[in-house]
Amino acid sequence: MEIITIVLLLLVAVIVSGIASRIVPLPLPRPLFQIALGAAIGLVANWRVELDPEIFFLLFLPPLLFLDGWRIPREELFKDGKTVLELALGLVIFTVLGMGLFIHWMIPSMPLAVAFALAAVISPTDPIAVSAIAQRVPIPKRMMHILEGESLLNDASGLVCLRFAVAAALTGAFSIQTAALNFLWVAIGGIAVGVGVTWAVARTKNWVSRQYGEDGGAQVLISLLIPFGSYLVAEHLHCSGILAAVAAGITMGFVETRGEVAAATRIRRTGIWDTIQFTANGIIFVLLGEQLPAILAGATNTVRLTGHHEPWWLAIYVVAINLGLAALRFLWVWLSFRLTLFRSGEWRKQPNWRVVAAMSFAGVRGAITLAGVLTLPLAMADGSAFPARDLAIFLAMGVIIVSLFVATVGLPLLLHGLTMPQEGSQLAQEDKARVIAAQAAIAAVEKAEHAMADGKDDADIYVAAAARIMDSYRLRIESREGDAPERKSRRHIERIEIELRLAALKAERTAIFRLVRKRELGSEVARKLVRELDLLETRYAG
Template sequence: METMTAVLILLVTVAVSGIIGRFVTRVPQPLIQVALGAALGWASGVPIILNPDLFLLVFIPPLLFLDAWRFPATELRRLGGIIVTLAVGLVVFTVVGAGHVIHWLLPAVPLSTAFALAAVLSPTDAVAVSGMTGGGGMPRRLKHILEGEALLNDASGLVCLQFAVTAALTGTFSIGGAAVAFLWAAGGGLLVGVIVVAAVHLAQSWIIRLRGDSPAATILTMLLVPFAAYLAAEHLDMSGILAAVAAGMTLNLLPLEESGQVATRLQGTAVGDMIQFTLNGVIFVLLGWQLPGILVQAPMIAMQAGAPHTGPMDMPVSLGWLGLHVAAIVGALLALRLVWVWLSLLVSRAIAQRRGRPGAGGPAGTTFRLVSVTTVSGVRGAVTLAGVLSLPVWLREGVAFPGRDVAIFLASGVILVSLPMASLMLPWLLRGLSMPGEDLTVEEERVAEAALARAALRRLEQAHQAVSPAASEADLYTEAALRLMEFYRRQVEDPDMPVDARVLSRRRLAIEAELRLAAVRAKRDELARLHRTHAISDETWRRMMHSLDMMEASLGRSRIL
């Protein structure tokens, strides 16, 4: 009962943070969730004891799976080189560099624990960055790069964490052995993720062809996939983290365009959004809940970290000493990221010049701001917290894991510093920033809309010609076909059309969408009145309201194009 009560409190707190976030738009939502969690932890005075293995299983696989499932595969192929450079190369650079810096700053912390802390600090949180910018202001290409980096560096950082923890538990580390173990864990984990999704997809496709689609069962099955992939890979001593990522990316590449799965796609998107918001929110609320206890233990944590014994270590002195080290670690992470991004940009510019594209890097001022934005956007978030909380409590029987409390304090401090720092700096740095090849999405969607309209016209013409003139209701079929064909012809732009006429045509379609939207809203108001007066049943109301919601969503998007 106590566990269920704690879960309900966490869920209610996440829901409340969502409501507050709509009104306090300048504060990143993770900080709101941390503050609410801290208030609950202080008011209750009851700590939440977390099982590291259970915490890792519950939060990491679904979060990585959903990120991989949602990431645009086309952008991953187009920007794969840049993303891999940041997600793998920068992670290794950060683990090695930051690990040695942490050990140099805090010699009392073992090198293996320092590497483990550096590993959990290497993943970035693109969701938090997007929340700070409101989804706008950031160039789309840069947004995709940061999202792709966050997706892959979650996996690479957590794999490095597993190696660091293994070194701490065994007391030995071999580069050759680590390389072989990494190849087995990484390759096997990726293969397991692909196999699990392929098997589930084949089974579901067969069931859908035989008995039709059931959105609730299909979505639930897909949500269980990351746990199945993770547990299967871990059982084989492979990387469950990479298995979850591979499962999401494989599902992303599989077709889900069958007309019978419309409801599954619509409901799946909403369910995915809800789960991702909930899991991220619970992690940050848990961080806040732990803060009062961590602050009370600050003197003990400072002593574990090797604070000088020149006088009594009360809480303010301990917090100040630890805070300076948090600031030093944040500075080291920013410096490492700045160096790597700058060098990567220089290399990519040199490659572009050799390929005959000397202007690919953009103007010097833009380059500096681009490097600055990319550096500051490396905020730490949910995966960092989940990773550090997953550190084992015990090294072996009766021996605590060295420096675990220190690592949790420092990781929490880095999160709490990087989030507000980015929220203050990013809006200023992003003002007027653009990247080469930007602002093509709207035109790309217009071209796609025209192609879809031409396909619809061809199908309508075929259906019209297939109707025999002697058939019953032939005139009705002809009238309906001509009316629909006229609707789709208005969506196809003539390539030779003058620019003014093309703008006028687009504006006419937008006005038509606005009028249709007003009509749909009037229909919804009338439907609500009929339901209130009990003129229609609840079943009829739900069915018709769902239809109107779909129409409004489609028309709302048409106004943007």
């Protein structure tokens, strides 16, 4: 009963934090509200959430990484693929090595393997936190795509590095050759498992749907199980479950381009996944805040692990680690931009320091860092306590909070008036796609109309109905073709029509609810009508 109460309280805290982030006029991202609310709960409540690290990893990471891979713009990811790989792989290894040595030098009492493990968990960035900041201060699209691609891959690479560091801490031995071969097996095997499981499940469910019809609820449930299945299969084969979840998400994006899922199922599935993403990320940050009071209360004992007695030394270490992360990231991004300019033949041109600084400030740590650090083992193989675990958790949490505050303050200043390189317009592609789709629709309506009216006495009715539908598609084609001024005028008219249609849909919905309140319309019919109006409003408002 207590577990259920705790879960419900965490869910309520996530809801309240979302409301507070919209009410409070300060430009603070939602994760900071969730951390603060969790800390308040930790101060007044007499319970503590203690999750087994493996269970915590399994519950939260596979769905979040799967969804990131599923929804990331694949074209943008491949367009800036070199930059993304340089940040997601090169920067992670650079950060793990540099920060691991720096942390061990700064805190000699922390074993080198544990220092590398801490460096591995603080190396991945969190796009959710950056997106929350971007709601108040718009981040250029291309920069956001690079950050999303980086976070998608560096989550996996950082956590794989964590796995090796923990293994070294537990066994006391580390071989570069063995680690390299193991890394190849872990990485390639994890990717293969994610692709294979998703492809096999998708082919099977599509065959079943074609043969026996589609069950929307089952389709949604299958999409929820794929990341967990990929993760568990990969871990059973001693591969990377994290990479399997990421690969499964990217593969899901390709599989979905076949368009074999019903529209209603897609709408329902999108809403469910949005809720899962909001809830899982929110709970992680609330849990972070909930554990802060206990961790701060134990700061006196934790600081003794470093050889000091004053708790304020921990704050110095947190600031120093954040400065080290920022310096390494700034250096790597600058070198990456210089390499890009060199490849393009502009080797004399210097990178824009504001762009480099903005990319550095955007390296916010969040849910993945917290989830990773909480998976540090509780005990060594001989049963003794894992060395400096509480200290590593404290420092990781401090890095998350400080990086959020720094990004909240620094990004708006750096992005104000910043001009990014001009991106190609996607309007022409959109217009071409809409014209081709409309032409295909006209051809399909003509074919269906001939088939339905063939041999029937009321064929004129079918012709008239088809004509009305085809006229709407011809109007779409005309609005996307012609001279630029003419298209601009037609789009202006379209915007006016959309506003009028939205007003009409809202009036329809209000009238339906009024009929329900007067008991002149049944609730079942009302739900059907309201859903139709909601779908139409989503179409026009989108």
